[in-house]
Amino acid sequence: MSPASNHGTAAPAPPARGRPRSEAAERAILDGAMKLLEDGVPLAELSIERIARTAGVGKATIYRRWSGKEELFVDVIRAAEPEDPELPGTGLRDDLVVLLESLRQRGVASRSSALLHNVHAQMKSSPKLWAAYQANVIAPRRRLGLEVLRRGQLNGELRADVDLELANDLFVGPMLVRAVMRPESDLPEGLSEEIVDTVLAGLRPVSPP
Amino acid sequence: MSPASNHGTAAPAPPARGRPRSEAAERAILDGAMKLLEDGVPLAELSIERIARTAGVGKATIYRRWSGKEELFVDVIRAAEPEDPELPGTGLRDDLVVLLESLRQRGVASRSSALLHNVHAQMKSSPKLWAAYQANVIAPRRRLGLEVLRRGQLNGELRADVDLELANDLFVGPMLVRAVMRPESDLPEGLSEEIVDTVLAGLRPVSPP
Amino acid sequence: MSPASNHGTAAPAPPARGRPRSEAAERAILDGAMKLLEDGVPLAELSIERIARTAGVGKATIYRRWSGKEELFVDVIRAAEPEDPELPGTGLRDDLVVLLESLRQRGVASRSSALLHNVHAQMKSSPKLWAAYQANVIAPRRRLGLEVLRRGQLNGELRADVDLELANDLFVGPMLVRAVMRPESDLPEGLSEEIVDTVLAGLRPVSPP
Amino acid sequence: MSPASNHGTAAPAPPARGRPRSEAAERAILDGAMKLLEDGVPLAELSIERIARTAGVGKATIYRRWSGKEELFVDVIRAAEPEDPELPGTGLRDDLVVLLESLRQRGVASRSSALLHNVHAQMKSSPKLWAAYQANVIAPRRRLGLEVLRRGQLNGELRADVDLELANDLFVGPMLVRAVMRPESDLPEGLSEEIVDTVLAGLRPVSPP
């Protein structure tokens, strides 16, 4: 993230001289950007100039907080992201289902919410924006998944010889492909359970003839 | 498609007066755009102006053929797609490995990888582009995969109770997720075999008899 | 003058490719700037942005011709400057009177014309603008004066031992001081003749007692 | 003068509560502005922001004392003016030479020269500034010159039929033109004498008897 922004990093708070930054302005900026996206403005047309006008704010007030369009969008996205799911902890299968269900919900939401729709659409056009999204949103979820799998392996609920990174992709990949890369596919209820159970069981027939 | 472009539509060839359009210019434009993408230029910075400069061509020469960045991009994709892989037909596992290996190769090659990334990037914001990619690239591969799985199910190499669409995502998803959504992950040799074998076998520990 | 501008310099005319610059746009810019000055807008508030709006022209169209505010103003000023006076050539005194009369007229005009008033006012705030004005307006007049004095010296109408540069300042200085540096002083008809005759005759009493 | 400033107006001193204004800050501001002018910064680039930075002072501290750049500048001028020259009183020629020498010195000194230039620059656009300079600097010198000339006329050192105002301009004009309007010209030693002697003697050739 840019040095102009300390959103998310717990800075040790320097002596704080001069007039403090207005929280109202900050909210106005994020809300304004959000509103424009919800009104269907494509991300490509979301200029800093326009956000400033909408928020009733000077451009410098934006640049003081974010070093560019991309850095701002990271925070807009973060504000729109759902919380990390809470794991039940009642076993590998249950935890995996909850994780995948969270992904599925986001996929469902991004079809109804113009905001998520728009944001996810253009995100990969910018390496910087994509990298920030990776670090701030994707990576934590990924760590959560790996942690669940590690516990499952220790408990004997998962084969000991399998690579955890690969295993994570095996569960998450099918859902992401449907949710993010194939927007025309539906995401029916029960899909999470189906994926988890099928991957755990494997696709080979049970009784070899 | 725009009326300015007759790529793909078999126009009945109007009388054709005056100087004919230069095929050299057309190739220069497509190659120039491709080169920029390969060089890592983010799609957002790929201006018509820049493509024209790179190709040594007037801007009007581009607008005469395509009505905008999107339409041009559809043709760039068409020109850069690799052939469908040939299946060995020696069994479910081998066919799946060949299919995934084809995906992996594409992710490894910088040319296809850049395309893949950028197509995914623009996908949702450009229905036209997405539809073209869908029809020309995704759909044939998908049909191929489903066909392989259907044969495997008939042969008893695949569980009979599994949904083929789901099964396809189970194999393809992990590879695509690595190739497209996590570009920092490597795609080592042997990954295709590993995915296929693990998905077929499942992740549950072998029950100790 | 800026390389972006060839106003006044007789360029050898390169092959001239691409669309030629619009004379209409050029006139609109100069007229727009002139109009704003005449309407009493101070030079300091005469932004390029505002001129472009007034002239109905893009900013780039201005920057294509002039490299900045100052270069543009040089041409605006030139357009408002009176022509070089025509010398009668009937003798030193007559020529000098005509030269000074031209200065006087300009001084009178700059009190009635808001344009000249404004332009001359702020000109010296900018070294570049002032230098350009020196080179394009002042210097030619100065050369004219020196030429007149040189001829007078050859004809025996002027003392042979006097430095021509100094002599020029002796005639021009008093008028410029009144016209430009002391705006509250009046510039009555007959002043030119009075200055020329007095400087020629000297201030010492005729018959020393 | 602005109500924000009480420089020069003998205010009846209100009860004066709170922290008194810092004289150190005031000096720092005036010195900073002076320093920037001496360093050749064009008046147009002399922003309040920059003066505050140079002086190590908050912007508000400046605006508390002066209502704008103009008002500040009036005080800068007052602080930088040299003393009136002392006249020898040994005759018209000597007094005139001393007066002109004082002007020449001012043009040579970078400090006064920078001021002179910039005052002239802003003169017409700022009636307030001009009036202040007029009253504080020009008028006394002018009165001095006229007084010298009046005495010379009474003594018979100057033609009786010449207008004193005109005579004053005849001596002062050439020097001011060189110092203010043609800064590239040098002001060599001996120039004052040369001007005085030449104007007194006139430029007409001595009539060959």
Added chain:
DNA sequence: CCTTAATCGAGACGGTACGTCATGTCTTCAG
């Protein structure tokens, strides 16, 4: 001694203009 109040440096605030760049359209000359 302890308020009270105006000052200080610092810097954020909503604005306006800067000079550059890309947009898609147009207008020229050359083939």
Added chain:
DNA sequence: CTGAAGACATGACGTACCGTCTCGATTAAGG
């Protein structure tokens, strides 16, 4: 009629100042 070249109006970019404001910290004089 097409080629390239490039001018056109438009509008966003990120920076610099504008003049105002709001902070915590000084610095007197008056209670």
